[in-house]
Amino acid sequence: MTLLYIVLAAIMTACGATSGSTAGETSQADTVAAAGMSAFDANGAYEMTRQQCDFGPRVPGTSAHARCAEWLMSTLQASCDTVILQTGTVQTATVGSLGIKNIIGVINPDASQRLLLLAHWDTRPWADNDPDEANHSKPVMGANDGASGVGVLLQLAKQVKEAGITLGVDILLVDAEDLGENDNEDSWGLGTQYWAAHPHVAGYKPLFGILLDMVGSGDATFTREYYSTQYAKGFVDLVWKHAVGTHFINSPGGAVTDDHIFINRAGIPCVDIIDMRADADSGFCPEWHTVNDTMSGISASTLGEVGQTLLNVIAALQQ
Numbered sequence: 001m002t003l004l005y006i007v008l009a010a011i012m013t014a015c016g017a018t019s020g021s022t023a024g025e026t027s028q029a030d031t032v033a034a035a036g037m038s039a040f041d042a043n044g045a046y047e048m049t050r051q052q053c054d055f056g057p058r059v060p061g062t063s064a065h066a067r068c069a070e071w072l073m074s075t076l077q078a079s080c081d082t083v084i085l086q087t088g089t090v091q092t093a094t095v096g097s098l099g100i101k102n103i104i105g106v107i108n109p110d111a112s113q114r115l116l117l118l119a120h121w122d123t124r125p126w127a128d129n130d131p132d133e134a135n136h137s138k139p140v141m142g143a144n145d146g147a148s149g150v151g152v153l154l155q156l157a158k159q160v161k162e163a164g165i166t167l168g169v170d171i172l173l174v175d176a177e178d179l180g181e182n183d184n185e186d187s188w189g190l191g192t193q194y195w196a197a198h199p200h201v202a203g204y205k206p207l208f209g210i211l212l213d214m215v216g217s218g219d220a221t222f223t224r225e226y227y228s229t230q231y232a233k234g235f236v237d238l239v240w241k242h243a244v245g246t247h248f249i250n251s252p253g254g255a256v257t258d259d260h261i262f263i264n265r266a267g268i269p270c271v272d273i274i275d276m277r278a279d280a281d282s283g284f285c286p287e288w289h290t291v292n293d294t295m296s297g298i299s300a301s302t303l304g305e306v307g308q309t310l311l312n313v314i315a316a317l318q319q
């Protein structure tokens with residue numbers, strides 16, 4: 001993903017925020033228990049994140065990418081009713097025509113009330129934000145930028161299935177998010193753009209969607225992303241109302257070109273939970289698009305807060 005309008009975001013933060021207020025923790029444990037779900041297993045999500053990194057950078061076209069796709073399929077098959085492998089070809093702005101793999105895990109396929117949860121599983125081929133220019137041609141490991149969101153969703157799928165809820169949940173792992181170039185919005189989120197044009201179910205219409213991106217840093221700040229509030233404010237309110245811990249900040253954040261843009265454009269309201277840093281030039285954590293985006297920057301505690309927040313939202317939708 002890439003950041004847009006950081007200046008606008010700074011202005012918004014200055015004049016619109018209820019600064020620094022964090023989301024409350026009241027009664028979420030009760031809500032989750034009422035829905036029959038156990039507390040989110042943060043260590044399980046950490047392990048799912050690590051296992052993706054063990055394949056190496058998941059750059060489209062590489063064997064690590066192909067092997068990780070197989071592992072994602074089999075991991076989802078253990079916890080979903082149906083798993084769909086969607087293959088297609090996209091035109092990138094950077095590496096020409098490219099074959100992609102979107103992977104969709106479906107829980108309770110017959111339920112009419114559905115929640116879409118998504119994250120990108122590919123990693124960027126170039127660490128082009130690295131302070132050392134010699135690293136710009138090296139791939140990003142993507143422990144945070146890729147694996148963290150997927151890790152939370154894989155663990156979540158497991159727990160949701162075990163709890164036997166009735167809500168339909170769709171886990172969409174999209175490919176080819178991170179091959180974009182600056183100042184070219186449509187060069188990002190290519191797997192999502194493909195899925196939006198070819199949904200896995202004709203006329204697919206969930207209640208809303210939640211995108212996870214860079215949800216693993218110990219210093220993460222999840223502010224209310226600009227486009228999410230433009231397209232899906234009521235659902236942003238819902239997510240932040242049920243958020244737990246110290247990383248969700250109930251204040252306006254920057255505007256990010258990310259997969260949620262294309263979901264929203266397809267008519268599905270979609271919220272982006274993404275770590276934004278208002279004080280950084282890039283708008284993101286220091287490891288973003290550098291060779292330092294490795295497991296050493298991943299906090300099980302942060303993954304746990306995000307996963308628990310999603311469980312709380314699911315429990316609320318169950319009621």
Ligand SMILES: [Zn+2]
Binds near residue numbers: 001124145178289
């Ligand atoms: Zn990225």
